Amino acid sequence: MRTVEWNAGKVKMIDQRQLPWEFVHVDFETHEDVATAIKEMVVRGAPAIGAAASFGMVLAANQNTTSDLKALQQYLGEAGERLKAARPTAVNLMWAVDRILRLATSSDLVTAEELREALLQEAQNIADDDVVINRRMAANGATLIKDGDTILHHCNTGMLATVDYGTALGVIRMAHEQGKNIHVLLDETRPRMQGARLSAWECKQLGIPFEIIPDSAAGHFMAHGEVDIVLVGADRVASNGDTANKIGTYHLGVLAKENGVPFYPVVPTSTIDMNIQSGADIPIEERGPDELRTPYGKALVPEDYPVRNPAFDVTPARYITGLVTENGIVRAPFIENIARVVQERPLNLT
């Protein structure tokens, strides 16, 4: 079972808001509903959002039954804008929609029906590639993990954040499958608790030893020598290596450097945005106040208590030991080494 998949004309996704209590699938029939699902975090995680949006574009192509190719292309352009607007930070969303739109406007296509078929194939490719890429990142990253290591992890970066297998949690999974005796400290990750709810659930399923900790305790464990390596995901990496990821990642980068602990974001090259020079150019989504005011549906504080809720932060490249990609581990100097790794053609990908 994949986190996101095409199923009999619909997009089938795990409803991540119900975990760890219920493992529920939901079918989506329109691209508008997929956009809402991304916004409301039925599906989250940069690679999973990219795949969901790709299939959302296929839904859009099927929603509009015109036989006029131009009209369909225009409709798809609008659907793409709608999907891209669902969440601003993770670049995989834009990357996936643009990849679909590039194909949709390709001169090879003559009829609307050809377009619809080609789009489904491309969305499937994006989803299939994601799994291959994740396993490659996992293999590359697992070389960093030694027997007996304790790994600190933030948010969720497992199969639930991708089509399957995972990014940072994929590395952890691979090390575990290689028989390494590892232990994971999972930041609970306020406000949405992806670490406590989703990463813990995945570790439980996979038999990986873990403990949940408050986000604010990560430094305490690093300072006590209890963390050997920090692995995180990424929502967008600038061409200089500055990395946007779930709020709190910046804390981990600074604290890791201060304590001499290696710090690695695990990122497919599709998460690297070569169009921006630095992290200062990455838009940071500010989410609604009720994620803080009313956690898990229970009112913690009154409605008139003001809140700020940035969903992401930027860890400057100087705190990053290396970026684990499907094409290898990128280290400083980041600007030239990132340029090289994104140009490498991946092998055996669709």
Add this chain to the structure above:
Amino acid sequence: MRTVEWNAGKVKMIDQRQLPWEFVHVDFETHEDVATAIKEMVVRGAPAIGAAASFGMVLAANQNTTSDLKALQQYLGEAGERLKAARPTAVNLMWAVDRILRLATSSDLVTAEELREALLQEAQNIADDDVVINRRMAANGATLIKDGDTILHHCNTGMLATVDYGTALGVIRMAHEQGKNIHVLLDETRPRMQGARLSAWECKQLGIPFEIIPDSAAGHFMAHGEVDIVLVGADRVASNGDTANKIGTYHLGVLAKENGVPFYPVVPTSTIDMNIQSGADIPIEERGPDELRTPYGKALVPEDYPVRNPAFDVTPARYITGLVTENGIVRAPFIENIARVVQERPLNLT
């Protein structure tokens, strides 16, 4: 209304677990119940715990109706051990119980009844002194606050953490009362949410502009130049300036230094433990797993998900710009300057 006070033979305290929703007082009639109230965080905050334990000792003296002075002294020794064991990190608890016990074994006392009266007076002195000390710390600390400043604050350090007025939040309150135009970012402070529940409630009462943020967002705001100063409390300061405080404080110290933001714990000299050389000697309380698993009575994750929940961490002195005390602001070199400030006899204290 004080957070902790003696009222007609009972100890009257605000039940802080009910805030911000209900402002409820509870009366305690035995020292055992006071110990439980400290353990279960009906009352929390180092100075408030110290005052509660002092009055708890008075309850103990009244619970045992013996007229045998020696027997009463022995009973008080046992009651003191029980109260001290309620929470291990905040030194004010030990300091207050020892101050009461020192008096209880003083050679000036001849009868058990004299002892009981003297103990009540001493507990009242501890409570009254706390308010005077807090106002002095506030006046000293307020000199650090400029008009227009944004102050980052962790946990709760207001009147609720003390007998009245507060430590770090007391500084903020004083600056506000001086007419300075200030703004406070309140870390929500997982897992018990003292920032979101208690500090926000206090700021609301006092009309101090505030916003609640996730603990993990503090660095993001510092990196964006939105924080002018960080003020926190302390549960125990070692003689070299290493400071134990609510989990997450270490993150703030490291991030503040990294971003050139001044970082000041606000601590009465009673929080300084001259018996220990460094923060490594401060016992760190590990609290139960349900604070993470079942926040606010709602199950977030299953009971078999392992958790670690250290309640405090240690910020080494090298990250501390200064310690605001009632006898002035202490800066590096900390070892000699702390020794000096704790020796200064406070003026006008009982």
